[in-house]
Amino acid sequence: MALTGRAGVLALIGVLVVGLLLPSWQGILLVLAMLAACVAVDLVLAASVRRLTFVRAGATSVRTGELCTVQLTVQNPGRRLRGVLRDAWAPSAGVVSDRVLVDVPARGSRTLSFDLRPVRRGDRVSDRVTVRSVGPLGIAARQGSHVVPWTVRALPPFHSRRHLPPLLERLRELDGRRASLIRGAGTEFDSLRTYVIGDDVRSIDWRASARSSDVVVRTWRPERDRQVTIVLDTARTAAGRVEGALGGLPRLDTSMDAALLLSALASHARDQVDFLAFSHKVRASVPRATLPVLVQAMAPLEAELVEFDARGAVAEVLRRAGRRSLVVLLTSLEPSIEHGLLPVLPALAARHRLLIASVSDPALHEMAAGRGDLESVYAAAAAERTLAERRRLTALLARHGVDVVDALPDELPRALADRYLSLKAAGKL
Amino acid sequence: MTAVSPDASRIWTAARGPVLIGVIILFTAVVITLLRGGGEGGSLDPRSYQPEGSHAVAALLERNGVRVEPTDDVSSVEGATLFVTHPALIDPARLADLSRRAAATVLLAPPTGKSPLKVETRDPGCPLAAKAGPATAGGFVYEGEQRCYDSTLVRTGTVTTIGFSSIFTNRDLDEEGNAALALALLGQYDRLVWYLPSAADRSQQKSFTDLIPDGWKFGAWQLGIAAVVIALWRARRLGRVVTEPLPVVVRAAETVEGRARLYRRSHASGHAASVLRQASRDRLAGLLGLPAGEDPSAEIARRTSRSAAGVRTLLYDDDAPVDDRGLVALADELDALENEVRKG
Numbered sequence: 001m002a003l004t005g006r007a008g009v010l011a012l013i014g015v016l017v018v019g020l021l022l023p024s025w026q027g028i029l030l031v032l033a034m035l036a037a038c039v040a041v042d043l044v045l046a047a048s049v050r051r052l053t054f055v056r057a058g059a060t061s062v063r064t065g066e067l068c069t070v071q072l073t074v075q076n077p078g079r080r081l082r083g084v085l086r087d088a089w090a091p092s093a094g095v096v097s098d099r100v101l102v103d104v105p106a107r108g109s110r111t112l113s114f115d116l117r118p119v120r121r122g123d124r125v126s127d128r129v130t131v132r133s134v135g136p137l138g139i140a141a142r143q144g145s146h147v148v149p150w151t152v153r154a155l156p157p158f159h160s161r162r163h164l165p166p167l168l169e170r171l172r173e174l175d176g177r178r179a180s181l182i183r184g185a186g187t188e189f190d191s192l193r194t195y196v197i198g199d200d201v202r203s204i205d206w207r208a209s210a211r212s213s214d215v216v217v218r219t220w221r222p223e224r225d226r227q228v229t230i231v232l233d234t235a236r237t238a239a240g241r242v243e244g245a246l247g248g249l250p251r252l253d254t255s256m257d258a259a260l261l262l263s264a265l266a267s268h269a270r271d272q273v274d275f276l277a278f279s280h281k282v283r284a285s286v287p288r289a290t291l292p293v294l295v296q297a298m299a300p301l302e303a304e305l306v307e308f309d310a311r312g313a314v315a316e317v318l319r320r321a322g323r324r325s326l327v328v329l330l331t332s333l334e335p336s337i338e339h340g341l342l343p344v345l346p347a348l349a350a351r352h353r354l355l356i357a358s359v360s361d362p363a364l365h366e367m368a369a370g371r372g373d374l375e376s377v378y379a380a381a382a383a384e385r386t387l388a389e390r391r392r393l394t395a396l397l398a399r400h401g402v403d404v405v406d407a408l409p410d411e412l413p414r415a416l417a418d419r420y421l422s423l424k425a426a427g428k429l
Numbered sequence: 430m431t432a433v434s435p436d437a438s439r440i441w442t443a444a445r446g447p448v449l450i451g452v453i454i455l456f457t458a459v460v461i462t463l464l465r466g467g468g469e470g471g472s473l474d475p476r477s478y479q480p481e482g483s484h485a486v487a488a489l490l491e492r493n494g495v496r497v498e499p500t501d502d503v504s505s506v507e508g509a510t511l512f513v514t515h516p517a518l519i520d521p522a523r524l525a526d527l528s529r530r531a532a533a534t535v536l537l538a539p540p541t542g543k544s545p546l547k548v549e550t551r552d553p554g555c556p557l558a559a560k561a562g563p564a565t566a567g568g569f570v571y572e573g574e575q576r577c578y579d580s581t582l583v584r585t586g587t588v589t590t591i592g593f594s595s596i597f598t599n600r601d602l603d604e605e606g607n608a609a610l611a612l613a614l615l616g617q618y619d620r621l622v623w624y625l626p627s628a629a630d631r632s633q634q635k636s637f638t639d640l641i642p643d644g645w646k647f648g649a650w651q652l653g654i655a656a657v658v659i660a661l662w663r664a665r666r667l668g669r670v671v672t673e674p675l676p677v678v679v680r681a682a683e684t685v686e687g688r689a690r691l692y693r694r695s696h697a698s699g700h701a702a703s704v705l706r707q708a709s710r711d712r713l714a715g716l717l718g719l720p721a722g723e724d725p726s727a728e729i730a731r732r733t734s735r736s737a738a739g740v741r742t743l744l745y746d747d748d749a750p751v752d753d754r755g756l757v758a759l760a761d762e763l764d765a766l767e768n769e770v771r772k773g
Contacts (some may be wrong), residue, residue, distance in 0.1 A: 002665040011655030019648030086667045130668030240681030302676040352557040377760045381701035382689035384708035
């Protein structure tokens with residue numbers, strides 16, 4: 001049950017009645033009785049909320065920050081329903097307006113649309129649908145809630161997709177599909193063809209030319225059908241918020257962005273992408289990933305307050321990657337790597353090539369540049385200590401043959417993609 | 430000029446008319462009050478010699494052995510005549526109580542009278558005032574057991590109600606049988622309580638709530654009920670509050686800040702200095718293209734005007750004690766050195 005503003009107005013009119021006509025307890029009781037009678041009439045005559053049925057339809061996934069629409073159909077088996085309906089969602093679902101006035105005729109139905117603009121990645125679940133059914137006098141209303149489950153999956157925004165066109169351009173150059181005179185564009189022998197003016201003389205295959213009447217050159221193409229295994233660390237360090245151009249984002253989100261750009265690029269380069277999200281156990285796993293499947297798999301991932309189980313992750317990678325592949329580990333360069341990853345690194349490095357991508361914190365560099373007063377200088381010392389630690393780790397990993405990409409959040413996706421392309425160009429996949 | 434807020438002169442121009450009117454009203458009120466000052470004072474007061482006063486009748490009563498007690502706060506009226514000059518100013522219940530306790534009561538022009546008659550010489554027409562004879566009577570007409578002077582003076586039991594005040598005033602006391610009538614009414618007992626009620630009578634004071642009419646009182650109750658109804662209307666939520674499952678997010682630099690505070694609290698200036706030196710050495714080695722870990726002092730001395738020994742002291746002297754002030758200075762010196770190398 002709920003009262004409306006009219007009940008308040010009626011009670012205020014009662015003030016005049018009591019004050020001017022019936023200044024006594026009886027007067028007050030009379031006014032109260034009238035009010036209660038009106039409320040009772042409204043409650044009896046209002047349409048039943050309990051008997052309403054609801055059906056949902058509409059969007060099930062949307063890129064974070066973009067608009068989508070979810071429909072809610074109200075079926076009213078009883079009296080005409082007038083009132084207000086609230087379709088409650090969690091705040092991060094970004095419902096533009098969750099309340100609407102409804103007027104459903106008796107034994108009829110109405111379809112309502114709600115616009116959602118999720119502000120955060122993940123599964124945004126609807127809460128209850130609450131209806132306030134106002135009686136004919138408009139003084140009191142019946143109110144009740146229904147559970148009409150619906151989930152809109154807010155996909156990772158993939159901000160770095162703007163980097164994709166220039167990267168694809170570079171990929172095409174590697175592929176030889178664009179006229180390019182650069183030798184070494186690809187390492188896999190493709191075919192022999194006759195020499196045309198402008199070809200690099202170093203690519204002339206003399207042995208073949210001797211057998212032929214023309215001068216023959218070898219053509220090369222980049223490696224194809226290689227395997228790229230992306231391992232996303234969703235453990236403790238991924239929860240760290242790092243300030244970037246898009247505001248403070250957890251490392252996890254930046255890593256996802258980088259992973260998406262890399263997998264988009266790799267699938268254009270006809271490499272096979274396997275995706276694995278790992279904390280202390282497997283959080284998500286997408287073999288032979290395509291971009292739509294990958295964003296769906298990434299959407300519900302959140303950082304967890306557990307230590308990254310490097311041993312388990314390496315075991316998992318070794319189990320699934322049959323042939324030699326590029327393993328891209330998106331994590332953070334923390335001292336814990338030394339105890340966690342380094343002992344198991346030889347097992348991985350023996351069969352695969354490892355590339356570690358880490359989000360570095362611009363705040364660290366700001367602190368390291370702090371001067372002037374004691375507090376800033378101590379902060380600078382602390383930051384320098386951390387940076388030195390990261391340099392040491394990078395050097396240590398490099399000694400084990402691990403590539404490290406350590407970049408600021410805004411630069412990491414591009415830097416990782418560039419590193420992938422240069423590895424590909426060098427035939428090191 | 431883009432300012433639209435009024436300045437002082439504009440405010441004065443706008444306000445002088447109302448201010449002038451206000452001053453005139455105030456001045457007129459003061460003048461009228463001063464001119465009328467004391468005009469009504471002492472009306473029917475037994476101590477007043479004004480024409481409207483009643484000293485003459487009080488003096489007559491005193492001479493006849495009646496003790497006159499002018500008062501504005503009655504306490505004891507037992508065995509006395511009670512004369513109330515302005516009954517309208519007294520709470521009716523209290524007046525009834527007083528007249529019950531008094532031996533005789535004379536009420537002057539209570540507000541229950543009707544159709545006032547002209548004040549002129551009238552004959553008594555009743556045994557009550559037969560002795561006094563004609564008097565300057567008139568004023569309000571009342572209901573009562575004994576009626577005199579065309580019902581402008583009536584008596585019921587011990588209570589006498591009189592519709593005119595002329596017989597008690599200094600001005601009219603010597604007319605007709607006024608004095609005899611006044612003495613007959615007020616001199617029945619040897620004590621006369623001359624009650625001059627005033628608005629400030631303490632015995633009549635009521636609390637503020639007693640003075641509020643019922644309509645307002647119950648209206649206020651109903652207003653409270655209305656407030657509760659409105660509160661119920663506003664308080665009812667349309668569905669429950671939806672909680673947001675927030676992910677774990679911490680500022681990534683938090684541990685570094687914590688370490689900085691730890692350094693500071695323990696005054697680890699020596700340690701901080703060696704960290705800063707190490708960082709500076711690494712950067713300089715990078716700038717100069719030297720392998721990491723190699724001493725860059727000689728190369729720096731070659732490129733800048735500094736001496737190799739001085740540079741070496743600055744970059745390597747971790748054993749020298751450093752205080753907080755020295756640490757800040759050291760950081761600046763290292764910066765300066767790096768800048769020189771960059772420029773050089």
